[in-house]
Every structure is written in C-alpha cells, then in structure tokens.
Ligand code: NAD
C-alpha cells in the first residue's frame with residue numbers, strides 16, 4: 001500500500017484526487033488530509049479514506065473539526081504549524097493542492113522527507129522555484145507537475161532530450177472574458193469573472209484565468225520546472241482546452257498533448273507515474289469535435305503575460321513579489337476594493353517599486369528571503385490598492 005497525504009484535500013484539485021483514490025481504496029494508506037473552513041467536507045473525507053490525521057489551517061475551526069471526528073480515532077489538528085507537522089509525516093506520495101503561497105512550506109517539508117510531490121500549487125514554483133526543486137534534488141525526491149499544461153509538457157518529453165527542445169507552447173482558453181469588448185472589462189463583476197467557460201476550478205484560479213494571471217504564473221512555472229529560458233516559452237489561445245501544451249523540437253516536430261478538460265487526467269498521471277493506468281476521463285471523439293482553433297494572445301487584453309516575461313527576465317526574488325502582489329490584488333478584487341483591470345496595475349506598481357531594490361532582484365532564494373519578500377510585496381500591493389480603490 002502506498003502511503004499518501006493530500007494538502008488542500010477539500011479544494012477542487014483535492015476533491016478530484018479523492019475521487020480517483022476512492023476508486024481504488026485498497027491501494028492507498030491515507031496519512032493526512034488538510035483543508036480550511038470546509039471542515040464538514042474534511043471530516044467526511046477523513047472518515048471515508050480512514051486518514052490518520054485531519055488538519056484545518058484555521059485554528060478557530062479546530063473545535064468544530066474535533067467534534068465532527070469525535071470517536072473515530074482520527075487525530076485532529078489546526079493552524080499553519082500543524083499543516084507543516086503533517087507534512088513532516090513520511091509518506092510515499094503527497095499532493096500539493098493548497099491555493100496560494102501557503103503551499104510552499106508544506107511542499108518543502110514533504111520534499112525534505114524524500115516524498116514524491118505531485119505539484120498543483122504553482123505558486124510555490126513561481127515564488128521559490130529554485131528553492132523547491134533544489135530541496136527535491138538534495139533529498140532525492142521527485143516533483144511531478146499536476147497543472148494540466150505542465151503535465152502535458154512532461155508527458156511530451158518522455159524519452160526526449162531537453163537539448164533538442166526548441167520551444168514549449170502552453171495553451172490558454174482565454175477565460176471568462178475572451179469575447180468581451182475591451183471597454184467592458186473595467187466593469188467586470190466578481191460573479192462574471194468567477195465563471196470559467198471550460199474548466200471547473202477553485203474561485204481564485206478561475207478569476208486568474210479571466211485575467212490570464214493564471215497563464216502568466218504558468219509561464220514562470222514552465223521556466224522553473226523545465227529549466228528553459230523564457231524566450232522559449234509561448235502562450236497560444238485555444239478556446240476548446242483540449243490541446244494542453246505542445247513541445248517543439250529541433251527537427252521541426254511539435255508533440256501535442258490532447259485530452260478532455262478534466263484535471264483527473266493530470267492528477268491521475270502523477271498518481272500512477274511512472275505507469276499509465278486507466279482513468280475515468282472522457283475519450284475524445286475528434287471526428288465529432290471537427291475543428292480546434294488557435295490564436296495568438298492579445299497582449300493588450302492580457303497585460304499579465306508581459307509582466308510575467310519581465311519577471312522571468314529580472315529573476316531573483318521578483319517571482320515572490322509577483323505572486324504576492326497578484327494574490328493581494330486578487331483579494332482586493334474579490335472584496336470589491338478594486339476593479340478587474342486594476343489587478344494588473346497593482347502587480348505592475350508593486351513590481352516597479354520593489355525592482356529598484358538590489359536585495360529583491362539579486363537576492364538569494366532562501367525561505368527567509370522569500371517569506372520576507374512576500375510580506376513586503378503584500379504591504380506595497382495593499383498601498384497600491386488604497387491609491388487605486
Ligand atoms: P481551491 O480554492 O478549490 O482549494 C484550495 C485548498 O487549499 C482548499 O483545501 C483550502 O482549504 C486550502 N487552503 C486555502 N488557503 C489555505 C491556507 N492559507 N493554508 C492551508 N490551506 C489552505 O483551489 P484549487 O482550484 O483546488 O487549486 C489548488 C491549487 O492547484 C492552486 O495552486 C491552483 O493554482 C492549482 N491548480 C488548480 C487547478 C484546478 O483545476 N482547480 C488546475 C491547475 C492548477
């Protein structure tokens with residue numbers, strides 16, 4: 001039996017993973033499940049999967065979770081430290097599916113125990129890619145991509161040499177506002193931004209898809225994960241979300257990964273890697289689909305993409321600035337402090353302010369530096385929000 005832990009078990013990725021695990025319960029020994037405020041879901045899953053421990057990141061949710069699990073023998077804990085402690089329990093495989101920079105420390109902790117980390121939490125690669133991958137290397141641990149585009153690239157690279165790769169193309173659906181006239185974007189509401197045309201995901205990544213901040217994050221994620229220069233990475237708008245990524249080789253061949261927009265594919269690939277196993281995802285009927293469309297992204301509509309290229313070019317701790325400012329800007333949009341288009345302005349202003357600081361642009365990517373940069377970026381982004389709001 002494989003021992004596994006799921007960070008962010010109650011989220012969209014966590015629930016899809018649990019769906020796969022439940023189909024083959026005898027194969028897994030579930031050690032820890034973590035979640036947030038949805039303790040009813042967390043408790044139900046902990047019971048269904050017979051976990052050793054259930055952890056909520058919120059201390060004020062402890063009593064409710066404890067009551068829900070009373071008499072089950074499942075241990076209960078709460079708070080960030082408890083999540084880090086859960087990460088220190090040795091397992092064979094862990095899912096990193098917390099949303100936001102909060103996913104970094106649990107991921108690093110799991111890797112220090114040699115755990116294979118299935119990484120959905122792109123924020124940890126954006127904020128601290130070299131730290132995370134360096135930790136994996138130092139402990140002989142494997143990091144497997146769970147983001148659909150990165151899983152697609154990873155699969156297209158099996159048996160290939162990186163030296164023969166010329167370019168990596170990740171696709172983007174264009175998000176909720178792809179057909180909106182530009183002048184309407186400033187007035188886009190939270191409900192409108194939270195409605196993805198193709199994918200069913202958590203609210204934050206759905207809004208990030210509408211602004212293409214998600215794709216901007218994924219550009220950086222690609223650079224970090226596959227170790228390629230940013231000039232080699234392209235974004236291609238593909239409305240149908242069936243071609244997830246393409247890898248271009250030096251002989252002109254493009255290897256595309258095609259599949260339905262269902263995260264259980266990428267999750268299942270990481271769960272069963274290095275094998276492929278049967279997965280409960282739709283089999284595409286391309287004759288019925290008939291046509292797939294591709295277009296270049298409109299850089300004016302999606303300023304986040306240009307910002308991501310600047311971040312990749314500057315390097316240092318600017319990825320941590322970018323992610324933290326983006327998270328703070330997203331909070332500002334969700335709480336109605338700023339409009340949809342202001343999010344990119346907040347990130348741009350924060351990056352401009354902090355990029356003049358040598359300790360940011362040339363700073364070593366240590367955990368302390370990343371956490372401090374994240375803290376400062378959120379303060380600067382908060383100030384920008386106050387000015388714009
Ligand atoms: P979600 O909002 O549905 O779930 C997030 C999970 O993280 C929940 O379990 C929540 O309780 C937990 N969480 C939130 N804040 C936390 C904190 N401060 N500390 C500890 N736990 C916390 O998010 P999601 O859509 O499942 O996305 C999870 C991650 O996977 C994100 O990094 C996202 O970018 C990435 N991802 C998601 C999808 C998708 O289809 N949903 C696709 C690719 C990548």
Ligand code: MG
Nearest residue numbers: 147148149218
């Ligand atoms: Mg993705």
